[in-house]
Amino acid sequence: MDLTGARWRKSIRSGPDGGNCVEVASNLPGLVAVRDSKDPTGPVLVFPPDAWRAFVGSDSVGR
Template identity: 50%
Template structure:
């Protein structure tokens, strides 16, 4: 997968972040077939890029409770 140019990305926090929670991720919409993800505490840091199908699998696993809460 080629690294996309995310310089113009519009990032949004998770709807579960309660508005001001610093322990969040942000995602950028508008990139066909990929999901860019970054740490909201480090907006100038690196972003991870997942294929849409891998991201969907991850979200499904979270919804099923497959990851322990901390």
């Protein structure tokens, strides 16, 4: 999968030290990519946009 055009952004919940963060790229057609900000060349999870919206909109996350 070619992610060279991905524009990565950090979670708004990331702390000032920059640790334990995820980055999301939602500018790619038909998918949302997620990676660990500490390992930008590491593995990437890819979701269809509807699945990503359902995940981040879920009120059960973190419970």
